[in-house]
Amino acid sequence: MFCYQCEQTQDGTGCNGLKGVCGKTSFVASLQDLLLNVTKKISTFTSMSRQLGTKNPEVDRFVLESLFSTVTNVNFDEVRFKEYLQKAESQLEKAEKDYREVCQSKGIQPKMPTFAKSFWKANPDLGSLIEEGKKFSILKRNRSKDLTGIEEMILYGIKGGAAYLEHAKVLGIEDEEAYSFMHDCLKKLTEELSLDELLKLAMDTGKWNFKVMELLDKANTQGYGDPVPTKVSISPVAGKCIVVSGHDLYDLELVLKQTENKNINVYTHGEMLPAHGYPKLKKYKHLVGNYGGAWQNQKKEFSAFPGSILMTTNCIVPPSDAYRHRVFTRSVVGFPGVQHILSDDLSPLINSALLNKGFLKDSPRKEILVGFGHKTVLGIADLIIDAVKSGAIKHFFLIGGCDGYELDRNYFTDFAKRVPKDCVILTLACGKYRFNKLDFGTIKHKGVEIPRLLDIGQCNDSYSAIKIAVALAEAFKTDVNGLPLSLILSWFEQKAVAVLLTLLSLGVKNIRIGPRLPAFLTPPVVKVLVDNFGIKPISSSPKKDLKELLKK
Ligand code: FSO
Ligand code: SF4
CATH class of the missing domain: 3.40.50.2030 (Rossmann fold)
Structure with a gap:
């Protein structure tokens, strides 16, 4: 494996060997390399189809999810990546079909990309997928390190923006221009652009992400109101409890709705802290405070948390045996042996909270202030x-x-x-x-x-x-x-x-x-x-x- 997408990368140069610093195995790294490669192919067809005026929401959404799943500390589960790759095969077929059909309807000869000659099929065997992914390691790329580095920087920017787009999508906001740029950019990353072209693409990616963040701001504020200054307790109170981590306000709202009148207190964790400032979330009396600190302290803090834990997005760190059975994941997050909740029915999380002791007494109240949007x-x-x-x-x-x-x-x-x-x-x-x-x-x-x-x-x-x-x-x-x-x-x-x-x-x-x-x-x-x-x-x-x- 080789991965240098995050700051903690091994020796400041790149994770290689059997495991990355984050705990990602070389197998998952290989599956992610393959998924990203196929995703670029899907986007290549989709970009060409969109230029001819046709679009496919299913493909757009798949590309978002696929990119987000490869962000640092999001998904460590080989089996989930196998499923993504199987979906990728059908999405690639769809994307190609869409392109051929739109060309036919307009009487245009399709310009098939070179990779289409050896059309990709997802091997049903996990080991073969892992082997195949090795072909797409960054180290195998036939480009200078400078150019590969910029290509990767752009890809990481697109992954970040895709994560934000996914959050906005969950709240009902999608945007055609944002999807178009995402596909065009991924297509361009297959075209061996020059240094100047790549630098321009990097700036365009930055501009795109600004619009994406604007969309997410709209989605968050339309859904939950404009954040207002709010004092947040950082002291646990007696009672059964659930802690919600990550960035996804929709999931927090689901937890709050489904725990109403169940005598379960809900805490935010990590990037969920600002949720307390949103009027439509702070109205829930059982959203009692914030628990713990930043993502890297999870092992210690979650071991000590006497309830269940929901990881809505990144950043999950490999959970220890002390609390793995109390962790639940949503959307793109995954970890082997951790229960993933696909539907909006969060009963497994709630039942786990009820089975656990909860906090036995109140701690002295301390507060922090959030909500300065x-x-x-x-x-x-x-x-x-x-x-x-x-x-x-x-x-x-x-x-x-x-x-x-x-x-x-x-x-x-x-x-x-x-x-x-x-x-x-x-x-x-x-x-x-x-x-x-x-x-x-x-x-x-x-x-x-x-x-x-x-x-x-x-x-x-x-x-x-x-x-x-x-x-x-x-x-x-x-x-x-x-x-x-x-x-x-x-x-x-x-x-x-x-x-x-x-x-x-x-x-x-x-x-x-x-x-x-x-x-x-x-x-x-x-x-x-x-x-x-x-x-x-x-x-x-x-x-x-x-x-x-x-x-x-
Ligand atoms: Fe932190 Fe993690 Fe928001 Fe990141 S929780 S590290 S940049 O995913 O997303 O700030
Ligand atoms: Fe290393 Fe994981 Fe970061 Fe990749 S994401 S550079 S494997 S620590």
């Missing part, structure tokens, strides 16, 4: 603008992104702690768990207490952060780069790649990124990013970086 922050834009003009707020630091195991991620905590008292910290995604339980206090301006730590939400709520930054830039008659705003991104997996491409495509410069640069970016490509966008890795000294950024 673009509507809320821009609702007090005049106050914020005035606070900046008067010098009450000197600078904004967006400390966004994911968390991970590495100790050097403490950089972000140290950084946040050192941010001067007249500056505001904006947070996004699961990296905030390193410091969101600290008391940062408020900045008082015109009688209003503005919290110094404003949580904008999940990683996809980068959309909100961009809306806020653009609105402030307009008010100050400048662009985002002219604002007293610095972006410090902790990246981990492919959604962060999508968000980074979005920021770059919008012309945002001088982003600090850590704990280290992606392994898929070779030195010449890093140079292009540094020269064009001023991207800089974080140093080992938050103090030094902070001083530099405050000079802006």
Whole structure:
């Protein structure tokens, strides 16, 4: 196997051998390589059909799911990948048929891609599928490392956007343009584009992901209202319990509806924390609080959780025997030996919660604050603008992104702690768990207490952060780069790649990124990013970086 799609990749260069750092086996890696290869073929036909005016929602949805299933810490289950590959065979047949039919109806000679000559059939035997997947390892690619790295970066951006599109789809929002770009882009990734063409495609992918995040923002807010500032308890209360992790608000709502009046308390975990800010979710009295921290602490925290656990999306880590039987997965998530709930009937999860002890007593109540989406922050834009003009707020630091195991991620905590008292910290995604339980206090301006730590939400709520930054830039008659705003991104997996491409495509410069640069970016490509966008890795000294950024 070879995989370098996430930050924790082995030795900072790539996971190889029998298992990746995340626990993905070489067998699953091989099945994923094969699935991605077939998915690109499906999209190649679909892209050509769409250009001739025909579309197939079933194929679109399959491609979304297939991409999302290969994101880091999503699905570790060989059997599920075998099923995906079997579906992929029928979807490829459909995509080809659609293309031939639309050509025929328009009297056009179909331009069959070269791979169609040896049409792909999913071998029913798992071992043969794994063998076949080896042909599509990144290491077998006939391209330079620089170009392969950019192709992979684009693919990871598309995977991240596909994950967001999947969340929007679950809430009833789909978009033809978004699907078209996804297929076109995957087709282009098979065409051996030049460096310049790939860099352009990377920027287009970033722009696409901005629209995708906008769609998801629409889906979330139409479904559950605009997030409002909300105090969230981080202290367990006595009673039976379910913890819901991941990003999927729809699944959380299902849990809340199906546990009403059952004396089960529901907790959010990880990226589900911002859910407490949504009016139509916070109305449930038995949504009692947030449990635990970021994804990498699951083993310890879930072992100690006396109820059942629902993993709605990423990030699942290989569960230990202590709690595997209490974990349930949904949608694309999978782990061998963990029960997957396909239908919207969550009885297995609820029954498991009822069978477990639950918390026996209340813990002393502690709270954190969430719910600062673009509507809320821009609702007090005049106050914020005035606070900046008067010098009450000197600078904004967006400390966004994911968390991970590495100790050097403490950089972000140290950084946040050192941010001067007249500056505001904006947070996004699961990296905030390193410091969101600290008391940062408020900045008082015109009688209003503005919290110094404003949580904008999940990683996809980068959309909100961009809306806020653009609105402030307009008010100050400048662009985002002219604002007293610095972006410090902790990246981990492919959604962060999508968000980074979005920021770059919008012309945002001088982003600090850590704990280290992606392994898929070779030195010449890093140079292009540094020269064009001023991207800089974080140093080992938050103090030094902070001083530099405050000079802006
Ligand atoms: Fe974190 Fe995981 Fe949101 Fe990621 S929970 S690491 S970027 O999947 O998606 O922030
Ligand atoms: Fe390694 Fe990350 Fe790939 Fe897992 S997803 S195999 S940790 S690079």
